[in-house]
Amino acid sequence: MNSQQIHLASRPTGMPSQANFKTVDVTLPALQEGEVLVKNTWMSVDPYMRGRMIVSDSYIPPFQIDEVLEGGAIGEVIESMNAQFPVGAKVSNISGWRTTFISDGSDLTLLPAVGLPDQHFLGVIGMPGLTGWVGLFKVAQLKPTDTVFVSAASGAVGSVVCQIAKLHGCKVIGSVGSDEKADMVKAMGVDAVINYKKVDDLTQALRDAAPEGIDVYFENVGGAHLEAALNVMNPYGRIPVCGMIADYNAETPQPGPSNLLLINTKKLTLQGYIVMDYWDQYGEFVEQMGQWLKEGKVTSEETVYHGLDQAVDAFIGLFEGKNKGKMLVKI
């Protein structure tokens, strides 16, 4: 059995390009007792993967040159020597960026039988969904009376954050980078959407949208978004720091906001977190999110690229704003 894999060819500086990746065909060995052969049907591309392409002391080890990349994927067992994962079982796994792979089962999770499309488990009811839910409820301790500002509101995480903050009773303002995305976020029922590329003064736009001030800023972007949010935050505001995508591809370090003193004078809390610290709460999350999805209270927004050979384009597209909702590759 062959497997087609995407390897890291070189470490990107600045925006990644096709030249940083290569496609490699490998032959898989015969299955051993306890092993299964999985054929991936969906894979995820996520902004955090950019961080693994450089060497740093981050929370996960960097990808290695000339090795296959990793990431979330959904697959189907097509050969099995492991009773726990029979042929036909659908599994979520972290062996994306390849068509097939062999596993001893330790890194596989059977998809919960909740009657949702497979690919939702890479998005709204998977890692990005849990990331948004944790940031709002476990980090920011969201209250129904909060006014919430969400940057990258049309992204995989942001689109979940907007919807569940609205369900919680909050006023929600989203920021996006195109009118098309603004339409998508408006359709989710948020109270106001800012196309940051069309406003001269993001602080003023935010003040106009939230004259009462912001209580929770869900931070996906950094830079000018953080500066504007700090300006408009209310005292004791909370800022769950999920990511700062504006910084991921910076070739030279970009200066931060000039108004960080407001953290002190407004008694703000910025808290960085990563979703892997909260996987033990995935069960609670799935129960709540599965219910919302089935009731139609949350919708899954997805942008789909087709074929493993489109995976690099899909990944680069994340930083070019090409996705609405979750960016997926159908293999």
Added chain:
Amino acid sequence: MNSQQIHLASRPTGMPSQANFKTVDVTLPALQEGEVLVKNTWMSVDPYMRGRMIVSDSYIPPFQIDEVLEGGAIGEVIESMNAQFPVGAKVSNISGWRTTFISDGSDLTLLPAVGLPDQHFLGVIGMPGLTGWVGLFKVAQLKPTDTVFVSAASGAVGSVVCQIAKLHGCKVIGSVGSDEKADMVKAMGVDAVINYKKVDDLTQALRDAAPEGIDVYFENVGGAHLEAALNVMNPYGRIPVCGMIADYNAETPQPGPSNLLLINTKKLTLQGYIVMDYWDQYGEFVEQMGQWLKEGKVTSEETVYHGLDQAVDAFIGLFEGKNKGKMLVKI
């Protein structure tokens, strides 16, 4: 009875100067029933007062032009028509920047009879001391195993933070702006002192002093200090944001650190706080700090200017690094 007062003549831009202040003599009326006449003996100058000299939406209203300034002071009751505050009583008050004043008692607190010099109640066992204690124990949840980095380590707050973190069992690294201050902080028993004006690379100096990484960064300064601290913080590190003195006199906004993404990847918490939210814990603090002071476990570092006419120099001196420990004016 006359009172000499310092008024705000104009709002400073950048570093304050004598021209922003003026001395005014006023005649006080006769006492009414319930009132006392207080003669101030000590007054405090503090960096936070700079913030009140401009118009902003800060946590306390700005000083008014052509009105007397305010701030912490210690005085003695010299005339009384209020049984609660008899002649001779020593009171802490917030009517600094003047020689005498009339009060109905509602803004006066009798000095606790714990056998300490009066002026300590403006410093180590007053507002700056409580600020340090709250930041470490209530905000950062200090643990004995923490390595703590303290900026402005020789200041009124920083010098308390260094000493009580050591008492708690922590490894402590201080940053100061002169060799003389470094000697003072070393004498307090900290593990390492960095004179930031003498190092080319503050991050490297901090790494050298704390190869194990920093768990708590007590933020008094901002700018390059925050950037270096973020670089050397350990995962789940805590940053109580007490102030950012580097920003107080900036005529144009200074860009912030370029490495704020580390808040996410290292899962850090930055929490701004102001001491006035914690006055209800002053009793607990006084008990502990009073004991430490009497046992000689904490020493009070003080720089004293003499006479109300030196008060503006003392205040400006805060931003020129002229104080070791608490900056005080003996009236």
